[in-house]
Amino acid sequence: MAGVRTFVLAALALVLSALGVVDGAMAEGTAKWPGQCVADSATMRRNHFEMLLHQRDDTMHRGERPSDRSLGACLDCHAVKGADGHAVTAADSRHFCRTCHDSAAVRIDCFSCHNSAPGASK
Amino acid sequence: MAKTKMPFTTLDTGPHFYPMLGVLAAVAAVGLGSALYMEHHGHVVTGMSNQVVWGLPHVFAIFLIVAASGALNVASIGSVFGKAPYKPLAPLSGLTAVALLAGGLMVLVLDLGRPDRLVVAMTHFNFSSIFAWNVILYNGFFAIVGVYLWTMLDRRMNGHSGKVGLAAFLWRLILTTGTGSIFGFLVARETYHSAVMAPLFIAMSLSFGKAVFLLVVVGLYRMEDREVGDAMVKRLAKLQALFVAATFYLVVVQHLTNLYTARGGEVEHFFLGSGGVYTLLFWGGQILVGTVLPLILLLHPGFNTTRSNVLLAAALVIVGGLAQVYVIVIGGQAFPLSLFPGMQVTSDAFDGTVGAYDPSLPELLLGLGGAAVALLIITVASAAFRFLPASLADAEVDKHHAEANA
Amino acid sequence: MTDVLSNPTRRSLLAGIGALTLAPGIVLMAPQPADAAATSGKRWGLLIDTTKCDAGCNACVQACGAEHGWSDPTHGRPDQAPKWVRKVDVKDPASGKTASLPVMCQHCAKPPCVDVCPTGASFKRADGIVLVDRHICIGCRYCMMACPFKARSFVHEDIANQRPGTPRGNGTVEACNLCVTRVDAGKLPVCVDACAGAGKGAILFGDLNDPNSAIAKRVREVAPARLRADLRLDTGVHYQGL
Numbered sequence: 001m002a003g004v005r006t007f008v009l010a011a012l013a014l015v016l017s018a019l020g021v022v023d024g025a026m027a028e029g030t031a032k033w034p035g036q037c038v039a040d041s042a043t044m045r046r047n048h049f050e051m052l053l054h055q056r057d058d059t060m061h062r063g064e065r066p067s068d069r070s071l072g073a074c075l076d077c078h079a080v081k082g083a084d085g086h087a088v089t090a091a092d093s094r095h096f097c098r099t100c101h102d103s104a105a106v107r108i109d110c111f112s113c114h115n116s117a118p119g120a121s122k
Numbered sequence: 123m124a125k126t127k128m129p130f131t132t133l134d135t136g137p138h139f140y141p142m143l144g145v146l147a148a149v150a151a152v153g154l155g156s157a158l159y160m161e162h163h164g165h166v167v168t169g170m171s172n173q174v175v176w177g178l179p180h181v182f183a184i185f186l187i188v189a190a191s192g193a194l195n196v197a198s199i200g201s202v203f204g205k206a207p208y209k210p211l212a213p214l215s216g217l218t219a220v221a222l223l224a225g226g227l228m229v230l231v232l233d234l235g236r237p238d239r240l241v242v243a244m245t246h247f248n249f250s251s252i253f254a255w256n257v258i259l260y261n262g263f264f265a266i267v268g269v270y271l272w273t274m275l276d277r278r279m280n281g282h283s284g285k286v287g288l289a290a291f292l293w294r295l296i297l298t299t300g301t302g303s304i305f306g307f308l309v310a311r312e313t314y315h316s317a318v319m320a321p322l323f324i325a326m327s328l329s330f331g332k333a334v335f336l337l338v339v340v341g342l343y344r345m346e347d348r349e350v351g352d353a354m355v356k357r358l359a360k361l362q363a364l365f366v367a368a369t370f371y372l373v374v375v376q377h378l379t380n381l382y383t384a385r386g387g388e389v390e391h392f393f394l395g396s397g398g399v400y401t402l403l404f405w406g407g408q409i410l411v412g413t414v415l416p417l418i419l420l421l422h423p424g425f426n427t428t429r430s431n432v433l434l435a436a437a438l439v440i441v442g443g444l445a446q447v448y449v450i451v452i453g454g455q456a457f458p459l460s461l462f463p464g465m466q467v468t469s470d471a472f473d474g475t476v477g478a479y480d481p482s483l484p485e486l487l488l489g490l491g492g493a494a495v496a497l498l499i500i501t502v503a504s505a506a507f508r509f510l511p512a513s514l515a516d517a518e519v520d521k522h523h524a525e526a527n528a
Numbered sequence: 529m530t531d532v533l534s535n536p537t538r539r540s541l542l543a544g545i546g547a548l549t550l551a552p553g554i555v556l557m558a559p560q561p562a563d564a565a566a567t568s569g570k571r572w573g574l575l576i577d578t579t580k581c582d583a584g585c586n587a588c589v590q591a592c593g594a595e596h597g598w599s600d601p602t603h604g605r606p607d608q609a610p611k612w613v614r615k616v617d618v619k620d621p622a623s624g625k626t627a628s629l630p631v632m633c634q635h636c637a638k639p640p641c642v643d644v645c646p647t648g649a650s651f652k653r654a655d656g657i658v659l660v661d662r663h664i665c666i667g668c669r670y671c672m673m674a675c676p677f678k679a680r681s682f683v684h685e686d687i688a689n690q691r692p693g694t695p696r697g698n699g700t701v702e703a704c705n706l707c708v709t710r711v712d713a714g715k716l717p718v719c720v721d722a723c724a725g726a727g728k729g730a731i732l733f734g735d736l737n738d739p740n741s742a743i744a745k746r747v748r749e750v751a752p753a754r755l756r757a758d759l760r761l762d763t764g765v766h767y768q769g770l
Contacts, residue, residue: 060661063566063653063712072692113662113697115690164685170609173679175669235667235699237669237684243666248648253670309759310640310676418719456632460630461679461755469631470586471614472607473678 034067044072052110071110075118090116128210130275130508136211138345138451139505146498153491156484158230165235168485169323173477174455178448179233182489185330185447186226186496187260187301188323191294192331192365193338194219194267194292196358197274198294201287209340216271217509218335218500219294220264225496227260228490252303259297266290275452275508278399298327312389318379322372326443329365332358333439338500340433342510351516352429359432363420366439370413373446385463392457397476400453404443412442453517539602571637571656572706573736573764574717575743575752576629580730583628586615588731591722592632595707596694604686610681612704613719618770627770630719630731632659634755635764641671641680650701656736657706658762665700672701676756679703704735719733736764 002074038051052071058064067073070080078096079087088095090111093102101108109114133139145470156424163246197212197219220356231237247254270290273283276440306319337360343350377394378388393404397444417423419435456477461467467474534736593599598610613632619625623702635658641650642658649665652658660671660680672680680703687696693709696702707717723731734743752766 046692056663060663061651061653063655063708064564065709065712098741113690113695113700115692115695119692165682166602166604166608166684170682170684171605172609172611172672172678173607174674175682235669235701236665239664239666241665242647243668246649246664247640247646250643251646251667251670253644253646304670307644308640308674310674417609455548455673458704459676461616461677466619466621467616469614469616470589471611471678473614473616473631478607 040066071114072118075116079118087118130210130213131510131512132506133342133501133504133510134346135505136346139501143498146494146501149494150491150498153229153488153494154232156487156491157237157337160484160488161232161237168483168484169482171477171479172453173472173478176451176455177233177479177489178452178481178485179229179492180446181448181451182492183226183230183233184301184451185444186222186229186492188447189330189334189443190219190222190226190296190327191298191301192327192329193222193335194290195328195331195361196295197270198287198291198333199361201270202291206438207354211354213271213274213509214285214339214342214504214511215335216267216274217291217503218243218338219331219469220267220271221496221503222331223260223263224335224499225492225494228495229492232488236273252300252307256297256300256302256304259293259300263290263293263297266293294327295324298324307452311457312386312455312460313457316376316379317495318372318376322369322376325369325372326446329362329369329439330443332362332365333436333443336362336436337433337440338497339514341495342500342504342513348510349488349513349515351514353516354514355429355432358387359420359426359435361451362432362436362439362517363417366413366420367415369446370409373408391455392476393453397453397456400449401451404449408442408449411438412443412446416442455479481490483513534708536621544706566653566655566657566712567577568654569737570605570735570766571633571737572711573656573734573743573766574706574720575732575746575766575768577730577732577768578629578768580625580726581628581630583615583617583626585628585726585728586630587722587726587728588630588719589613589615591718592704595691595718597687597689597691597696598681600687600689608684610702612679612681612702629767629770631677631679631755632719632765633675635678635704635706637764638764639761640674640676644670644674646670653708654704657708657711658703659698659705659708660703662695662697662700662702665699667699669701675703676759676761 039047044051044107055069060069075087080094080096082088082094090108092098095116097108097110119120149422150246163446194215196208197215200208200212200215230242234240234243243257247257249255254264266286267290270283270286273279273286285502302323306316308314336355339358340350340355377390383389393400395401416435416438419431419438456473456479458472458476461473529640585731590599592613596612598612602609614629616629618627635652635654635655635656639650639652639658642652644667645651646762647666649661649663650658650671651661658691667682669682672678672682680701682701683696683698690696694705696713706716707719710717717731720731720733723729732743732746734741736744738744746768747766750768752768754763754766754770
């Protein structure tokens with residue numbers, strides 16, 4: 001199981017860097033908030049869901065709202081601009097989360113409730 | 123004294139089998155399709171609202187779950203109370219119970235707002251919630267009845283069937299108490315908050331379960347022209363009458379208790395007089411069709427000698443039972459919540475008004491789909507495993523009865 | 529109903545309450561650092577003066593709907609539309625006395641909705657705010673059956689254009705959350721601001737556990753009633769003038 005997962009992640013990394021989509025979004029984010037990445041890409045790819053689950057419980061049940069850990073901060077940093085200069089929502093396949101989740105075929109549950117555009121989430 | 127064992131056989135896949143399977147599978151498929159439609163669009167396509175939050179799917183689900191627990195009764199009478207004539211039917215009774223519960227739970231889960239979160243429901247438990255306890259009780263029921271069936275079908279385990287049967291019997295009493303308490307514990311609603319809910323649901327389970335089981339037995343045997351003797355039908359009919367009467371007694375107690383109080387008058391007036399469809403279903407469905415007519419058919423010597431009358435009585439109990447559950451579940455929600463007892467209340471959110479509910483087609487189809495799944499499980503399992511006693515003819519039944527008592 | 533603004537005694541009282549708010553949205557409460565946890569030392573609550581509330585006004589309802597998005601048009605029937613807060617008009621048939629009041633989640637200390645939720649999605653935060661964790665809500669609607677105040681709504685269809693701070697989605701249950709995101713940032717619930725803005729000032733928000741807070745003082749002063757007090761739920765919302 002672990003072997004399959006590593007293979008998939010490696011293949012994804014290759015595909016994504018080839019596409020340059022993710023790099024483009026990250027370039028903007030790192031320009032806005034230099035040195036404030038939550039973690040390196042490899043760690044994020046492997047653990048972002050656990051981080052999200054952990055933080056949502058902290059925020060929801062304990063009322064902890066660190067500004068750099070909110071979903072809004074994630075969306076701000078990872079915003080992908082569309083043709084009109086506005087950030088795309090999850091309805092668009094260029095949305096940061098979808099670039100990976102579409103090819104991994106993992107359904108994103110977050111945006112059934114959360115607004116997927118930056119500035120609209122806290 | 124050597125006991126001759128009743129031989130068990132599988133259901134023959136004769137001329138009626140595949141058409142029956144086809145019909146049931148089609149109804150089940152339509153039910154699943156309706157669930158998909160409702161889940162995709164949201165509950166906006168149903169008759170449910172913020173006033174009546176549980177609709178027709180819950181009526182079917184609760185009926186099936188309550189009947190499931192009661193369908194195990196014949197097995198319990200055999201294993202726990204030692205009445206030999208019922209022992210041959212015990213495996214089929216266990217199968218019916220599990221099948222009905224599966225069908226009912228399918229409807230319940232598919233009606234959730236987020237059925238994709240079933241895993242969450244199975245892994246996050248709030249133990250102060252009777253609903254959470256019910257999840258545990260339902261799953262435990264599958265496990266215990268599974269083991270019970272094993273002790274009955276596997277000769278090496280037959281010696282344990284008494285103990286496991288007792289465990290199953292107690293478990294199902296707790297389970298049905300839990301189902302009734304889902305309503306009985308709700309302090310907010312005067313239509314529900316009552317200690318009588320748990321015993322009422324137990325009585326209903328005995329009555330509905332017995333009726334469904336009787337029709338299942340006769341139906342399966344008729345499917346391949348095997349004989350069910352009058353003696354067996356008579357026994358089941360007598361029990362049925364007893365359970366219908368017990369349910370009626372608890373209903374009377376519930377309503378009398380309310381009628382006696384000044385503040386209960388409003389609720390009673392709603393159900394017994396001014397509730398429109400709920401009053402009609404109460405008097406016409408629950409009382410007339412579900413109680414009075416079956417009791418006449420089952421007890422009056424002019425009627426109860428004919429087998430078709432007994433079967434009709436069972437069918438009427440089921441129809442009346444559905445009406446009763448409808449009145450409880452939906453009528454109970456339609457009656458307005460009273461935030462200001464004794465005051466006249468209006469708002470822009472339907473305070474003070476009777477909740478409107480018009481069942482929609484997808485809800486009905488989902489409910490029927492659940493019933494079809496239950497019957498499908500019974501039919502397929504009977505054909506795959508030896509659940510059916512070879513014969514329920516009078517001679518066979520009495521022979522074993524006589525030998526067991528010798 | 530007396531015009532509040534023309535009555536000098538009421539105006540000064542209103543100004544006094546206003547001083548605590550300074551201006552809509554800006555508050556005298558020391559804001560907590562954003563990443564501090566909610567504590568059980570506080571208990572947030574509301575005190576609603578129904579004598580200031582008039583039947584024709586629903587500023588609180590409109591503000592709440594706009595802030596959280598639940599008043600956006602839906603495709604369903606009116607009885608399927610979400611309603612986090614509603615105006616209720618009550619009349620005593622014996623005396624003819626009427627009252628008008630907003631009814632929302634009462635944020636009970638012993639919430640029946642929390643007891644009955646099978647997954648624990650309906651929960652009470654340490655500071656008394658009763659919330660639905662819609663990440664684990666399965667949409668069973670049992671909490672809606674259990675609430676004596678009909679405070680909760682079920683989302684019947686897909687939602688778009690969710691507002692900042694208020695994620696909401698199809699198939700889950702929702703209710704007044706005491707504007708928890710704003711409260712955590714040291715601001716007031718929007719109904720409080722809207723009521724003050726409409727010139728009524730009927731809704732007071734604060735820490736019921738703090739004996740020096742305005743709300744605690746007022747509660748001691750006027751001994752307000754609570755809805756369905758017979759149920760002993762110890763609600764966090766108090767009503768004066770009922």
